[in-house]
Amino acid sequence: MAKVIIDQERCKGCELCTIVCPQKIMVMSKSFNKKSYHPAEQINPEKCNGCAFCAMTCPDVALEVYK
Amino acid sequence: MVERLLMKGNEAIGEAAIHAGCRYYFGYPITPQSELTAYMARRLLKIEGAAFIQSESEIAAINMVYGAAAAGGRVMTSSSGPGISLKQEGISYLACAELPCVIVNMMRGGPGLGSIQPAQGDYFQATKGGGHGDYHLIVLAPSSVQELVDLTIKAFDLADKYRNPAMILGDGLLGQMMEPVQFKEFQKERIPSKEDWALGSCQGRKPRRIVPFNLDPDELEKIVNKIGRKYEDLPKEVQYEVVNMDDPDIVVVAYGTVARVVKTVIQKGKKEGINIGLIRPITLYPFPYAVINDAANRVKQILVAEMSLGQMVEDVKLAANGKSKVFFYGRTGGVVISPVEIWEEVKKILNQN
Amino acid sequence: MMKKVFARPKSLTEVPFTYCPGCHHGIIHRLIAEVMDELNIAQDTIGIAPVGCSVFAYLFFNCDMIVAAHGRAPAVATGIKRVKPNNIVFTYQGDGDLASIGTAEIVHAANRSEKITVIFVNNAIYGMTGGQMAPTSLEGQVTQTSPYGRDPKTMGMPIRMCELLSTLNSPAYIARVALTKPAYIIRAKKAIKKGFQYQIDGKGFSLIEVLSTCPTNWGLSPKEANEWLEKKMIPYYPLAEFKNVEEVS
Ligand SMILES: Cc1ncc(C[n+]2csc(CCOP(=O)(O)OP(=O)(O)O)c2C)c(N)n1
Ligand code: SF4
Ligand code: SF4
Ligand code: SF4
Ligand SMILES: [Mg+2]
Numbered sequence: 001m002a003k004v005i006i007d008q009e010r011c012k013g014c015e016l017c018t019i020v021c022p023q024k025i026m027v028m029s030k031s032f033n034k035k036s037y038h039p040a041e042q043i044n045p046e047k048c049n050g051c052a053f054c055a056m057t058c059p060d061v062a063l064e065v066y067k
Numbered sequence: 068m069v070e071r072l073l074m075k076g077n078e079a080i081g082e083a084a085i086h087a088g089c090r091y092y093f094g095y096p097i098t099p100q101s102e103l104t105a106y107m108a109r110r111l112l113k114i115e116g117a118a119f120i121q122s123e124s125e126i127a128a129i130n131m132v133y134g135a136a137a138a139g140g141r142v143m144t145s146s147s148g149p150g151i152s153l154k155q156e157g158i159s160y161l162a163c164a165e166l167p168c169v170i171v172n173m174m175r176g177g178p179g180l181g182s183i184q185p186a187q188g189d190y191f192q193a194t195k196g197g198g199h200g201d202y203h204l205i206v207l208a209p210s211s212v213q214e215l216v217d218l219t220i221k222a223f224d225l226a227d228k229y230r231n232p233a234m235i236l237g238d239g240l241l242g243q244m245m246e247p248v249q250f251k252e253f254q255k256e257r258i259p260s261k262e263d264w265a266l267g268s269c270q271g272r273k274p275r276r277i278v279p280f281n282l283d284p285d286e287l288e289k290i291v292n293k294i295g296r297k298y299e300d301l302p303k304e305v306q307y308e309v310v311n312m313d314d315p316d317i318v319v320v321a322y323g324t325v326a327r328v329v330k331t332v333i334q335k336g337k338k339e340g341i342n343i344g345l346i347r348p349i350t351l352y353p354f355p356y357a358v359i360n361d362a363a364n365r366v367k368q369i370l371v372a373e374m375s376l377g378q379m380v381e382d383v384k385l386a387a388n389g390k391s392k393v394f395f396y397g398r399t400g401g402v403v404i405s406p407v408e409i410w411e412e413v414k415k416i417l418n419q420n
Numbered sequence: 421m422m423k424k425v426f427a428r429p430k431s432l433t434e435v436p437f438t439y440c441p442g443c444h445h446g447i448i449h450r451l452i453a454e455v456m457d458e459l460n461i462a463q464d465t466i467g468i469a470p471v472g473c474s475v476f477a478y479l480f481f482n483c484d485m486i487v488a489a490h491g492r493a494p495a496v497a498t499g500i501k502r503v504k505p506n507n508i509v510f511t512y513q514g515d516g517d518l519a520s521i522g523t524a525e526i527v528h529a530a531n532r533s534e535k536i537t538v539i540f541v542n543n544a545i546y547g548m549t550g551g552q553m554a555p556t557s558l559e560g561q562v563t564q565t566s567p568y569g570r571d572p573k574t575m576g577m578p579i580r581m582c583e584l585l586s587t588l589n590s591p592a593y594i595a596r597v598a599l600t601k602p603a604y605i606i607r608a609k610k611a612i613k614k615g616f617q618y619q620i621d622g623k624g625f626s627l628i629e630v631l632s633t634c635p636t637n638w639g640l641s642p643k644e645a646n647e648w649l650e651k652k653m654i655p656y657y658p659l660a661e662f663k664n665v666e667e668v669s
Contacts, residue, residue: 010436037441051602056606057447059446061432064427064428065424118502118503123525124524130488133489133495133496133499134468134488134497135500135502137499137500140499142499142503164486266466267507269462269482270464274481274484274485278487
């Protein structure tokens with residue numbers, strides 16, 4: 001069991017986390033954040049393995065990972 | 068009794084700096100000040116915790132000064148002409164960041180590579196900014212080896228007091244001259260603590276940032292205005308020497324080496340029945356406007372003599388404010404003005420007017 | 421109870437980065453901050469921000485910071501370190517800053533083996549000024565000032581700073597890393613940590629070149645930029661340790 005917390009206001013919608021996630025569960029939200037970016041969101045969170053690849057890659061330090 | 072030593076000007080500056088607690092020197096060799104760089108190497112490399120670096124360029128040297136000053140060190144660099152030009156970017160950063168340091172310019176003939184003979188062509192560069200933007204240096208102009216000592220020490224104190232770079236504006240002749248000097252006792256306590264602003268360990272306090280820019284014009288204006296207020300305060304530091312000013316027929320304004328020449332001419336004048344007064348600015352920035360203005364009320368003619376095409380003369384004209392006629396005599400390119408030339412000029416002015 | 425396995429390093433302030441989406445400057449900042457946390461040195465570290473997109477780096481690190489003139493950070497670092505030898509001093513510099521206008525400063529700081537750590541961000545372009553050619557721009561690369569592509573006949577070949585500096589005897593550590601995949605990021609952090617550790621141990625000068633993207637001025641999406649970096653930059657700029665005092669041959 002693992003969990004990713006996304007600070008959607010820090011997110012700039014760069015999509016880099018979506019590429020590195022081995023479970024392909026990081027996706028871009030359809031909604032906008034205050035800076036008008038589509039922030040990242042997680043689908044099927046139960047599939048998350050806590051590898052933290054997403055957080056490691058995030059240029060804006062928008063992700064926290066718990067395991 | 069304080070001991071009197073016979074010292075060469077350039078070396079006296081170095082010893083004075085060390086005497087004043089300067090432990091960091093960064094510089095690049097250039098005539099006519101190379102003895103100063105060599106002197107600092109000899110002395111500082113033997114002092115534990117001190118640093119001497121012959122930098123890769125004057126640009127690097129002034130930026131090492133910027134770093135050392137930011138870290139709270141008493142720090143100096145020195146150069147001449149072309150090297151001082153290279154330092155201008157860094158000097159502007161130092162002024163913006165309000166970092167104290169001492170820069171020595173032993174002026175040589177310019178422009179360009181110029182010559183290595185003494186000159187005074189860097190007056191504008193020194194007193195009006197020199198680098199980009201809105202700032203001034205504190206500029207001190209010695210005219211003897213003893214003054215090289217005293218003003219070097221004073222330059223460190225003023226730089227710290229105003230958190231602004233200070234410049235010793237000498238020339239090649241002063242640097243090479245040998246004269247007896249005394250070093251009065253220096254109390255370390257007079258170096259102000261930099262603990263409240265210098266960079267270091269931020270344990271127990273907020274991290275500090277030294278940031279010589281602001282992209283918001285209103286914010287940058289605040290920074291520059293704060294610096295500007297220091298310059299409004301500076302006139303109280305004005306220093307000058309007056310000679311034979313009781314009842315002069317004519318007043319000569321000259322600084323540094325040229326003022327020494329004028330002193331010889333004063334003696335000649337006395338023999339020939341002409342009273343030549345001398346005003347010798349010691350601080351070039353702040354400039355002694357008031358004493359010159361006062362003289363302009365009393366004499367009809369002021370002669371400014373400089374080893375340049377005429378630079379300080381503009382400040383003298385501002386000071387005289389039209390109350391007396393301001394004449395100029397200059398030699399440039401590294402030619403030192405002789406007493407005869409000034410004497411002839413004085414006679415010419417008095418005869419014509 | 422779940423354990424935090426990845427969190428914002430304490431050596432970063434809360435200020436959001438000013439960089440464009442997907443720009444690697446942010447990853448590099450975070451890695452430096454993680455290393456500062458792990459070595460417990462933030463309270464003693466003095467960082468030097470360059471002129472370039474990362475001129476704002478002073479806002480992001482929880483340690484004393486100073487902004488240097490364009491290219492002069494190694495000289496500024498030298499001055500600081502000589503006055504405060506017990507502090508940890510690092511510079512953060514772009515390719516225009518370090519490999520063009522500041523070439524003299526970096527070569528001589530390295531040659532004196534100043535006990536500083538240099539983080540060199542090679543994004544093959546001038547980011548801040550809007551995409552002009554950098555000394556590290558690749559052959560044929562189109563930029564604002566090489567509109568027909570970088571022509572080595574008149575513009576020279578891209579400069580490999582690690583290789584160039586490795587010809588010097590004195591530096592303690594010189595390495596090139598990239599950040600386009602997690603394995604690279606882990607290696608990059610190790611290299612940065614070594615750079616700081618060597619400084620702490622008094623071993624001398626260290627420089628870590630980080631191949632970095634500039635999606636904005638490359639005219640690519642962050643994902644495409646990562647691909648371009650892997651396909652074009654890494655073959656020309658091999659990832660390696662070029663110098664390591666620990667492994668003297
Ligand atoms: C003396 C000087 N020349 C030019 C500039 C303008 N300038 C600012 S940043 C920069 C280039 C930055 O490129 P780089 O160092 O690669 O950093 P990046 O923005 O790519 O991270 C230039 C030329 C300046 N600030 N100072
Ligand atoms: S922790 Fe790993 S599995 Fe979970 S979302 Fe991030 S990258 Fe995907
Ligand atoms: S990597 Fe970070 S900034 Fe980019 S989309 Fe993912 S969470 Fe957002
Ligand atoms: S311009 Fe380029 S280097 Fe600068 S922040 Fe944007 S992506 Fe990064
Ligand atoms: Mg760049």
